[in-house]
Amino acid sequence: MTHAIEIKDLHKHFGDNEVLKGIDVTVEPGQVVCVIGPSGSGKSTLLRCVNLLEQPTRGQVRVQGVDVTDPDVDIDAVRRHIGMVFQQFNLFPHMTALQNVMIAQQRVLRRGKRAAEVVARENLDKVGVIDKCDAFPAQLSGGQQQRVAIARALAMNPDLMLFDEPTSALDPELVGDVLAVMRKLAEEGMTMLVVTHEMGFAREVADRVVFMDGGVIVEDGPPAQVIGDPRHERTRSFLSRVLHPED
Amino acid sequence: MTAEPGKARLSPRKKQRISRGVQYALLVAIVVGVVLYADWPSLAQNFTKLDVAEKALPELFTIALRNTMIYAVGGFVLSFVFGLLLALMRLSTVGPYRWISTIYIEIFRGLPALLIFLMITFLPLALPGFEVPGGTFGQGILGLGLIGSAYQAEVFRAGLQAVPKGQTEAARSLGMSAFRAQLTVVIPQAIRIVIPPTTNQFVSLLKDSSLVFFLGVSGQYVELAKFGNDLASQYANATPILVAGVTYLIVTIPLGYLASRLEHRKGTRR
Ligand SMILES: Nc1ncnc2c1ncn2[C@@H]1O[C@H](COP(=O)(O)OP(=O)(O)OP(=O)(O)O)[C@@H](O)[C@H]1O
Ligand SMILES: [Mg+2]
Numbered sequence: 089m090t091h092a093i094e095i096k097d098l099h100k101h102f103g104d105n106e107v108l109k110g111i112d113v114t115v116e117p118g119q120v121v122c123v124i125g126p127s128g129s130g131k132s133t134l135l136r137c138v139n140l141l142e143q144p145t146r147g148q149v150r151v152q153g154v155d156v157t158d159p160d161v162d163i164d165a166v167r168r169h170i171g172m173v174f175q176q177f178n179l180f181p182h183m184t185a186l187q188n189v190m191i192a193q194q195r196v197l198r199r200g201k202r203a204a205e206v207v208a209r210e211n212l213d214k215v216g217v218i219d220k221c222d223a224f225p226a227q228l229s230g231g232q233q234q235r236v237a238i239a240r241a242l243a244m245n246p247d248l249m250l251f252d253e254p255t256s257a258l259d260p261e262l263v264g265d266v267l268a269v270m271r272k273l274a275e276e277g278m279t280m281l282v283v284t285h286e287m288g289f290a291r292e293v294a295d296r297v298v299f300m301d302g303g304v305i306v307e308d309g310p311p312a313q314v315i316g317d318p319r320h321e322r323t324r325s326f327l328s329r330v331l332h333p334e335d
Numbered sequence: 336m337t338a339e340p341g342k343a344r345l346s347p348r349k350k351q352r353i354s355r356g357v358q359y360a361l362l363v364a365i366v367v368g369v370v371l372y373a374d375w376p377s378l379a380q381n382f383t384k385l386d387v388a389e390k391a392l393p394e395l396f397t398i399a400l401r402n403t404m405i406y407a408v409g410g411f412v413l414s415f416v417f418g419l420l421l422a423l424m425r426l427s428t429v430g431p432y433r434w435i436s437t438i439y440i441e442i443f444r445g446l447p448a449l450l451i452f453l454m455i456t457f458l459p460l461a462l463p464g465f466e467v468p469g470g471t472f473g474q475g476i477l478g479l480g481l482i483g484s485a486y487q488a489e490v491f492r493a494g495l496q497a498v499p500k501g502q503t504e505a506a507r508s509l510g511m512s513a514f515r516a517q518l519t520v521v522i523p524q525a526i527r528i529v530i531p532p533t534t535n536q537f538v539s540l541l542k543d544s545s546l547v548f549f550l551g552v553s554g555q556y557v558e559l560a561k562f563g564n565d566l567a568s569q570y571a572n573a574t575p576i577l578v579a580g581v582t583y584l585i586v587t588i589p590l591g592y593l594a595s596r597l598e599h600r601k602g603t604r605r
Contacts, residue, residue: 139508141504141507141508164507164510164511164512165510167507167508167509167510168509168510170508171508172505172508174501174504174505176501178499178501178502178504178505179505180502180505180506180520180524181524182523182524182527191519192506192509192510192511195511195515195519196509196510196511196515197510237505240509241508241509244509244510
């Protein structure tokens with residue numbers, strides 16, 4: 089069986105700044121892997137290397153067996169199979185929620201307008217914002233925008249989903265709605281690589297938790313181990329900061 | 336100014352009052368001076384002679400304003416299309432495209448518009464057998480388009496760069512090609528951003544269309560400035576120039592307001 093994502097010895101430099109210093113991660117189909125770690129540790133960069141929003145400096149990134157760093161690979165075709173959800177939502181502000189979910193279906197998958205609309209409505213319904221079809225992003229709350237963004241990604245029938253701190257820009261009372269949608273996706277068997285600070289979500293939903301610090305993976309294992317019983321001091325001190333910020 | 340006895344300094348409020356008083360006094364002095372020294376009868380005779388103004392009608396609108404609009408709109412369309420192309424070239428990852436576009440923009444923004452129109456009149460000499468399509472209209476529109484596209488390119492570049500990078504990233508993540516992402520996601524947003532400065536750009540072109548004067552146009556091709564000037568020479572009276580000026584203002588002032596309204600609306604939305 090091919091791995092959903094297989095990252096080997098991944099390095100990424102920004103000029104002299106070595107942000108990723110040899111990362112190895114594997115995600116199996118249907119798995120949910122959460123990446124945690126302090127700010128600046130390279131979590132976003134790792135995620136962005138998977139769909140080549142960043143070009144890796146060295147190493148291998150395979151998505152469903154396809155080496156995305158191979159210059160001959162059709163990256164647009166690879167990206168079609170990878171849904172991505174951003175911290176800042178990045179909805180298209182000049183389109184309604186419905187159009188946001190339809191546009192790539194029409195322009196990339198070449199679905200007809202009718203078919204695209206059916207799929208869009210299905211997915212907006214699934215994430216609980218079907219009543220906001222005709223609203224523009226500026227008229228939606230952060231939580232609603234993020235759910236539209238998830239619907240937009242899902243409408244492409246991706247084989248796996250990348251989430252980069254999907255709830256970090258949300259007011260606390262809106263976080264739950266988005267996490268509930270992600271939970272549902274996980275239960276349906278979606279392959280997910282999730283950067284998050286939501287330890288509760290990681291503990292309950294993730295098959296594995298990866299702790300990153302300073303561009304390397306410090307710890308990688310089931311949540312009960314990495315969050316519940318961390319082996320490394322760095323993991324412990326990070327977790328105590330995240331779980332008990334008032335101390 | 337001397338401080339009141341017993342008080343070390345003037346209060347800020349008092350200072351402000353005195354400064355205002357001085358400004359008003361100065362204004363009154365200037366107005367009185369102008370009123371006393373200006374030769375009102377002669378001014379009225381030369382600039383606001385109604386019977387001369389009447390001679391401008393109806394050609395003022397049916398020919399002069401119409402032609403001004405033809406030059407301005409034509410030049411605007413050309414600069415819109417060509418400006419967008421230049422802006423995309425300027426933001427291209429291909430070096431030579433960037434260089435060509437940068438050089439063009441620098442040259443045509445750096446030269447006086449008049450010089451470019453003078454050059455256009457010499458085109459047939461420089462390129463024997465070459466003729467700008469569309470005759471005089473073509474020449475005028477070409478001149479305005481050449482100049483306008485350099486400015487419009489910078490307007491578009493600013494607009495394209497104002498669209499957040501996350502928009503392109505979201506589009507590319509959905510599998511859109513770089514071209515497709517520009518076309519469906521970035522450009523429509525950039526166009527919204529550039530509507531107010533583009534309106535101002537059109538006003539500029541409308542005013543610059545007066546430079547068609549130097550193409551040596553006549554008859555059916557005259558625009559407002561030339562039209563006013565010709566009538567003024569004919570009657571040895573400046574009134575037609577004032578009339579032409581008012582006609583420009585009738586178009587440019589509302590457009591200026593429209594631009595600032597649009598700018599304002601952009602600020603309140605999203
Ligand atoms: N495009 C870029 N150019 C230069 N440096 C960058 C770029 N993107 C990220 N970096 C640097 O890489 C390092 C890691 O950034 P990254 O965004 O991956 O961290 P992160 O773990 O996601 O942090 P956060 O939790 O704050 O999102 C930072 O030092 C950042 O300044
Ligand atoms: Mg990040």
